[in-house]
Amino acid sequence: MTMRMRVRTTCRICGGSHLVRTLDLGAQPPSNSFLAPADIAAEQAFPLEMHLCTDCGLSQLVHIVYSEDIFDDYLYLSSTSRALCQHYQGLIDGALARFEPPAGALAVDIGCNDGIMLRRYPDGRCRLLGIEPSSAGKYAREAGFEVIDQFFESGLAERLAASHGRAALITATNVFAHVDDITSFAAGVRTLLADDGVFIIEFPYLVDMVERLYFDTIYHEHLCYLALTPLDHLFAKVGLRAFRFERTEVGASGPALRLFVCRAESGRATEDSITAMRADEQAWGITDPARYRDFAARVEQIRDRILALIAEVKAKGGRVGAYGAPAKGNTLLNYLKLGPADIEVVAENNALKVGKVTPGSHIPIVGDDSFLASGIDTALLLTWNYLDFFLANSEFIKKGGKFIVPLPDVKIVP
Ligand SMILES: [Zn+2]
Known part of the structure; x- marks a missing residue:
C-alpha cells in the first residue's frame, strides 16, 4: 500500500505562517512500519522535521503521513503495563477526591485504548464512556464499557452532548499530540464539558524533551510537541482555560505534564503555579528559534558520541x-x-x-x-x-x- 503525505504551511494551533525549521532528522519511514525483508524495495520515507511557530510557540511536524495509511499491526494494549495502571489509578483517585463530580456524572476517556482508564473508576461512581477509533477499543467493549469507535472532533462532541449529556470529567492521555485538527478536538472538549467540568490531559512536556534531549520521541505519529504557551492560545480560541498542572515521572511515554483545564468562564481559580509556568516558558525562550537551534546542536553531539x-x-x-x-x-x-x-x-x-x-x-x-x-x-x-x-x-x-x-x-x- 502506498502511503500518502501532505504538508502544512500554517501552524495547527494559531493558523500563523511564521514556521521555522528547528530540527531535521532526515527522511524516515513512519516509526511503527516494521516490515518483512521482501518489502524493503517498496518502503517509503518522509521528512521528519520539527518546525516552530514563532507566533504561539508550538513545535510541530508539518509533513503529515495520513494516519489511515500508517501500517500499524502491533496493537498496543495499555493494560499490559502494570506501572501505567497504577499511574492512571492515581490520576482517577486524585480527580475524584479533588473535584468531587456528582454521583452518576458522565466521565469520558478519549483514546480509551483497552479501557485502562475507565477500569480505574470505582464501580458505579460515574457513567463511563470511552472513545477509541482503533481496534483496541474492542477490549474495552468486551469489558462492558460503552465505546464510540470514531475520531473525536467537534461534530462528534455535539452529538454526544445531545445523546449522553455533558461530562464532569474528560481525560485524554497521550492523544492530543497525535491530532492534526487540534482546534476541532479542543472545541469538541468545550462542547462536551459540563459548566463545572474538568478536562485532564497528559503529554510529554516540550521543555523536558529539549532540556533532556529526548529527541527520539519525535516521530511521524507525534504531530505536536506541547507546552503551556501554545496550549493557552488553543484554549483561548475555543473557550477553555488551563488552571492547574502536575508533573509525573511515569507516563505512557516517560515523564509527562498533566494539565487540568476548565471552561474559560468556570469559577475555578487559575493556580499560581500556572502563572509561574507561563513566565518560566517565556524566560526559557519557548518562541525563540535560538533555543531550538541549540537543541539541534546538542542532538548532533549525542549522535556523534553514540x-x-x-x-x-x-x-x-x-x-x-x-x-x-x-x-x-x-x-x-x-x-x-x-x-x-x-x-x-x-x-x-x-x-x-x-x-x-x-x-x-x-x-x-x-x-x-x-x-x-x-x-x-x-x-x-x-x-x-x-x-x-x-x-x-x-x-x-x-x-x-x-x-x-x-x-x-x-x-x-x-
Ligand atoms: Zn502558532
Whole structure:
C-alpha cells in the first residue's frame, strides 16, 4: 500500500505562517512500519522535521503521513503495563477526591485504548464512556464499557452532548499530540464539558524533551510537541482555560505534564503555579528559534558520541546489537544512519515484530533467546527509559552483556 503525505504551511494551533525549521532528522519511514525483508524495495520515507511557530510557540511536524495509511499491526494494549495502571489509578483517585463530580456524572476517556482508564473508576461512581477509533477499543467493549469507535472532533462532541449529556470529567492521555485538527478536538472538549467540568490531559512536556534531549520521541505519529504557551492560545480560541498542572515521572511515554483545564468562564481559580509556568516558558525562550537551534546542536553531539562509542566497541573486537524495538528506537537508528553492518540484530519480545526488519535501518529483529545465543556482547539500549528494569532483570546482562545507553547521557553500563 502506498502511503500518502501532505504538508502544512500554517501552524495547527494559531493558523500563523511564521514556521521555522528547528530540527531535521532526515527522511524516515513512519516509526511503527516494521516490515518483512521482501518489502524493503517498496518502503517509503518522509521528512521528519520539527518546525516552530514563532507566533504561539508550538513545535510541530508539518509533513503529515495520513494516519489511515500508517501500517500499524502491533496493537498496543495499555493494560499490559502494570506501572501505567497504577499511574492512571492515581490520576482517577486524585480527580475524584479533588473535584468531587456528582454521583452518576458522565466521565469520558478519549483514546480509551483497552479501557485502562475507565477500569480505574470505582464501580458505579460515574457513567463511563470511552472513545477509541482503533481496534483496541474492542477490549474495552468486551469489558462492558460503552465505546464510540470514531475520531473525536467537534461534530462528534455535539452529538454526544445531545445523546449522553455533558461530562464532569474528560481525560485524554497521550492523544492530543497525535491530532492534526487540534482546534476541532479542543472545541469538541468545550462542547462536551459540563459548566463545572474538568478536562485532564497528559503529554510529554516540550521543555523536558529539549532540556533532556529526548529527541527520539519525535516521530511521524507525534504531530505536536506541547507546552503551556501554545496550549493557552488553543484554549483561548475555543473557550477553555488551563488552571492547574502536575508533573509525573511515569507516563505512557516517560515523564509527562498533566494539565487540568476548565471552561474559560468556570469559577475555578487559575493556580499560581500556572502563572509561574507561563513566565518560566517565556524566560526559557519557548518562541525563540535560538533555543531550538541549540537543541539541534546538542542532538548532533549525542549522535556523534553514540557513533564513536559503537566504533570503539567494534575496534576492540566487540559485537554490537540493539535491545528493544520501540517506535522511538527507529527515530534514533535512522537519524544515526545505522544499519545491519553496524548493529547485527535487534532483540525484541513482541512476537509480531520478530522475523521483520526495522523500518529504514533494516536490521533483523530476533527473539530474546536467539539474541542471547548470538554471542553479541554489547547492545544499544533503545528502550533506555527502562534501563533500571533491564539492568536488574535481563538475561543478557546477567550473562555479562553490556548496554550502550544513548539517552539522556551516552554511556556503557554496567
Ligand atoms: Zn502558532
